[in-house]
Amino acid sequence: MNTPIAYRPGHRISRISRVARRLPLLTAVLPLLMGLAACAEAPQPLADVDYSGWRQSTSAVLNFPVPGHGPGLRRIFVNDAGFETGLAEDGSISYPTGTIFVKEVYGGPDPAPGADPAMLTVMIKAPGDPRSRGGWIWVVRNPESGEETVFDEEFCVTCHANANEEHPYGTGNTGERFRDYVFHTPALEASAP
Numbered sequence: 001m002n003t004p005i006a007y008r009p010g011h012r013i014s015r016i017s018r019v020a021r022r023l024p025l026l027t028a029v030l031p032l033l034m035g036l037a038a039c040a041e042a043p044q045p046l047a048d049v050d051y052s053g054w055r056q057s058t059s060a061v062l063n064f065p066v067p068g069h070g071p072g073l074r075r076i077f078v079n080d081a082g083f084e085t086g087l088a089e090d091g092s093i094s095y096p097t098g099t100i101f102v103k104e105v106y107g108g109p110d111p112a113p114g115a116d117p118a119m120l121t122v123m124i125k126a127p128g129d130p131r132s133r134g135g136w137i138w139v140v141r142n143p144e145s146g147e148e149t150v151f152d153e154e155f156c157v158t159c160h161a162n163a164n165e166e167h168p169y170g171t172g173n174t175g176e177r178f179r180d181y182v183f184h185t186p187a188l189e190a191s192a193p
C-alpha cells in the first residue's frame with residue numbers, strides 16, 4: 001500500500017474532507033477523496049428540515065454578540081418533541097431522540113424584514129449515531145447552497161457543555177442542573193404558543 005490515505009469502511013466523510021483540505025499537494029489522492037466525499041454527501045442531508053411551523057425556544061431577542069455564533073441576530077426554532085419536553089423533578093431536562101433545534105444566524109443584528117439567514121446551526125438528538133457528541137449531531141448548514149458540515153470533534157459540544165452549568169444566557173441555569181447542552185430551555189423560556 002503506497003497510498004498514504006486509504007479509504008476504510010466506516011471512515012467518516014467529514015474527516016476525509018478535512019484531511020483533503022490539509023493535504024492539497026497530494027494530487028494523486030485528492031480526486032479519489034473528493035469523489036468519495038461527493039458521493040457520500042449528496043444523498044442524505046441531515047438538516048434539510050422544514051421548520052416553518054416550529055415554535056421558538058425562547059421569547060428573548062438574541063441580537064447581542066455571543067461567542068461561537070457572532071454578532072448577527074439569532075432565532076431558535078425547535079420541533080414539537082423538544083418544545084413539549086418538560087423539566088424532571090430535580091429541574092434537569094433530557095430531550096428525546098428526534099428532537100431538533102434549528103438556529104438561524106443572520107448577517108447582522110438588525111436584518112431587513114424578510115431577509116434570509118446567512119447560516120443555520122442545528123442540533124439533532126441522535127445518541128446512537130456515531131457522529132453524535134453529547135447525544136447530539138452538530139451541523140452547520142448553508143441555507144442557500146445546502147452545503148452541510150458535521151462537527152464531530154470538540155468545537156460545538158465543548159462550549160455547549162457550559163449550558164449544564166451556570167451561564168450568562170437565558171435563565172442562566174443558576175441551579176446548575178443538567179440542561180442537555182441547550183442554553184435556552186423551551187420549558188422555561190418560550191411564551192405560550
Ligand code: HEC
Nearest residue numbers: 062067068074101103121122123138139156159182183184
Ligand atoms: C463558544 C461557545 C459556542 C460554540 C463554540 C457553539 N455554540 Fe451554539 N450556542 C452558544 C450560545 C451562547 C447559544 C445561546 C443562543 C444565542 O444567544 O445565540 C447557542 C445556541 C445554539 C443553538 C440553539 C440551542 C440552544 O443551545 O439554545 C444551536 C442549535 C447551536 N447553538 C448550535 C451550535 C453548533 C452546531 C455549533 C458548532 C458548529 C455551536 N453551536 C457552537 C454558544 C456556542
